[in-house]
Amino acid sequence: MQLEEFWTWLEMTPLAARIGESAWFPFLESMHVLSAMFVVGTVLMADLRLLGWSARRYSVTVITDEVVPWTWGAFVIAVVTGVGLLMPRASSYVANPAFLAKVVLLALALVNMLTLHFFALRTDRVRLQMTTGACSLLVWAGVVLAGRWIGHLS
């Protein structure tokens, strides 16, 4: 109950009203798409190396060290713009099955990334690296699909 009040409160904030009633919404959405696709693109480059399909002349850690900071930078922009998009329609989005699927898939992406960072890379286990690379490809494609589907349900 309290959580529902929070979403309603969020919709009522002056910032949410400002975004919802102006060109801020499409501006934030276009920045969200751009940064999110940069996240997925950089993740893709790392995944192809983890799978051993590309860039095999470089070690896995050379590729991840150079690519992942860009992923995080774009991810921060995607989250900030994503929160901005959520605010004006918070209570309808949190009840949207596609939005909930996206949150679950993002959580899975996080678990996969932690597995890679703390287990697969530390111990240089190639099989586990390949598995996390494959899971990453599938989960991030799912995040994009769920994200795109949100707008078709609201």
Add this chain to the structure above:
Amino acid sequence: MLQETVVYLLSNVPGLPPIVQTVHLLGIAVIMSSVVLLDLRVLGLALPSQDVQELTRRVMPFVWWTLPVMLLSGLPFVVARPQRYFTNPIFGLKFALLLPGIALAALLHFNGIRKPDYWGTRLIAALSLLLWIGVVLAGRWIAYVDYLFPPEE
């Protein structure tokens, strides 16, 4: 006939529009990890230990394979509602940015292998970076044309 079929499929196959749009979006992700990251590498901003010539050979084929996929995943929506797109100035802008973007991608593919350190290659990379970002933003703004050009009453 074709238009009727496409409209029928898009409105009756459950989930078809978001699935086709996701293919288009994942194509953008491939563009980001190929030509855009190569642009950043040529400009000296990213991927310092990856060789420009090797990176060019590795990522540019992805661009050429992705462009037909982009065409195929974008076309159904244009076929279904041509008047929505052909009267839309942002749709025109997208293609006005896309065509030089593709031409510069071809130049970058050539120069990245032959003259990776040439100043002209860096100029191509900078313009290419701006154009591809512009293409993605214009693509999303097609749906929001009314914010920029309010329809007359």
